[in-house]
Amino acid sequence: MLSEIQETIVKSFQVLQTTQLVKDKYENILEHLDSGIILFDRNGMLTFINVQMARLLGVSRSSIRGCSLTQIIRHSQMGRFNKRKILRIYKETIIYKKRYHELSDENGRYWLLTVTYGDQMDGDYLISAKDVSDHKQIEQTAYQNDKLAMLGKISASIAHEIRNPLTAIRGFIQLLRPHLLQLGKDEYARIILMEIDRANDIICEFLNSSKPSAPQTITVPVLPLLKEVVLLTESEALLKGCEIVLHEGQSALNISVDVKQIKQVILNIIKNALDAISDLGHYHIGIINLEVKEDLDNAYIHISDNGKGMDHNTLARLFDPFFTTKLSGTGLGLSVSYRIIKNHGGFISVNSTAGEGTEFIISLPKV
Ligand SMILES: Nc1ncnc2c1ncn2[C@@H]1O[C@H](COP(=O)(O)OP(=O)(O)OP(=O)(O)O)[C@@H](O)[C@H]1O
Ligand SMILES: [Mg+2]
Incomplete structure (x- = not known):
């Protein structure tokens, strides 16, 4: 009888020990x-x-x-x-x-x-x-992308719709032009037509720039292409007291590009550099350097300025569509440029120090 009780006590103790072990194990996991x-x-x-x-x-x-x-x-x-x-x-x-x-x-x-x-x-x-931070970030990025895509679509469709009435107005002004000429007011017709054409150009540029088409590539020497862009920007640079210097190192280098699109990219980057320089005031002597380098596979177009430079926040969002720090900027310049260069199989990289200046490097595959 006594041994039976002893056995039961030992068994109960063992069960208790096992239960305690299991409890400890689960508590440890939970902890x-x-x-x-x-x-x-x-x-x-x-x-x-x-x-x-x-x-x-x-x-x-x-x-x-x-x-x-x-x-x-x-x-x-x-x-x-x-x-x-x-x-x-x-x-x-x-x-x-x-x-x-x-x-x-x-x-x-x-x-x-x-x-x-x-x-x-x-x-x-x-x-x-x-x-759930990671999920949250994915959710926010998706939301942001949706918003940008929607905004892009709405602006593109508004721009498109404005073009139609402009065409009608242009047609009627041309019809009225002989009558205005009789009244000695041909100048008015000329100005109206000129302004309508300007508005149309802006819209076309916007529509093209918000959705760059597939590049129509031809092989061209890189230096003459850069020279043409420099010519286009020189008068604006002069007004802003800034010098643009094209270093003619690799004179014979060829690239296979859509000339119009690449000009647009370089123009965007030079215009940004001019803005960054003029933000430092009249007394700052601005200089923009353009230089071409190469390695075995790629051509590199370096565009550097001694403008105001960028902080980390701007650098991180530089290529985001509609990101701008300017009052009258659209924030499309660099996002479109980035897409154009990507469509060419290249990439754009940036080095910048706030207060010192910025360097953009466009890399393009060599012919
Ligand atoms: N060289 C530069 N130096 C300093 N900041 C720059 C430079 N280039 C670009 N940025 C910054 O990047 C932002 C985005 O440039 P982006 O060209 O995309 O748009 P934007 O110049 O503001 O407007 P838009 O080109 O449509 O007129 C600029 O607002 C500016 O803050
Ligand atoms: Mg710009």
Whole structure:
């Protein structure tokens, strides 16, 4: 009889030991999970908190174990930001009974909180926090891209629709022109036609630039092409007290490009350089250097300026469509240039230091 009791006690002890081992194992897993977990009993007392959740709340686990919610909020170790965070979680999940709540921490990371309670929890409240920053970033990028694509489409369709009435106005002015001539007002007709043509040009340029077509490539020497662009910009440079220097090193280098599109890219970059230089005021002596280099596979067009340069924020968003720091800029110049060069199988890189200047390097595959 005694040995039977002994056997039962030993067995019970073994079962207890195994149960304890299993409990320890699961607790260990929960403690080191990458999601935060906190458990309150039906009286609002904290019964479990894992490492991640303690880190999120900015307190040591030992100091809040067994505390009630009120004691946690009054905890001396906890900063004001975290106290407010807990109060918000309490309000959203317990008072408003929301099962999900999203919050961001002081490092800018996003956390999705899920609350579980009710019959299956035996009166306990389980709150888990999952780091969803990466999902959030993907979501925001997708939203941003959608917005930009939509904006691009709307602006392109508005530009397109403005062209139709302009064509009608142009036609009627031409019909009226002989009558205006009789009245000695031909000058008016000339100005109207000129202005309509200018508006049309702007729209065409916008429509072309917001959607560069496939390049119609021909093989051309790179230096004469650069010379032509420099000629186009020289008068503006002169007005801004700036010198454009074309270094004629690799005179015989050929590239296979859509000449119109590449001219547009170089023009965009030089115009930006002129703006960056004139932002430094009249007394700053601006200089823009153009130079061609090459290696085995590529030709490199270097365009550098001693303008105001760029900070990290501008550099990071430089090629984004509609990103501009100028009052009258569209922010399309570089995004279109980037796409044009990519369509040619090349790439654009940038080095810039705020207050010192900027260098753009256009790389194009050699013929
Ligand atoms: N050489 C440069 N030096 C300093 N900042 C520059 C330079 N080139 C570009 N940037 C910055 O990059 C931004 C985007 O340039 P981008 O050419 O795409 O648009 P934009 O010049 O502002 O407008 P748009 O070209 O449509 O008139 C500019 O607003 C400017 O802040
Ligand atoms: Mg520009």
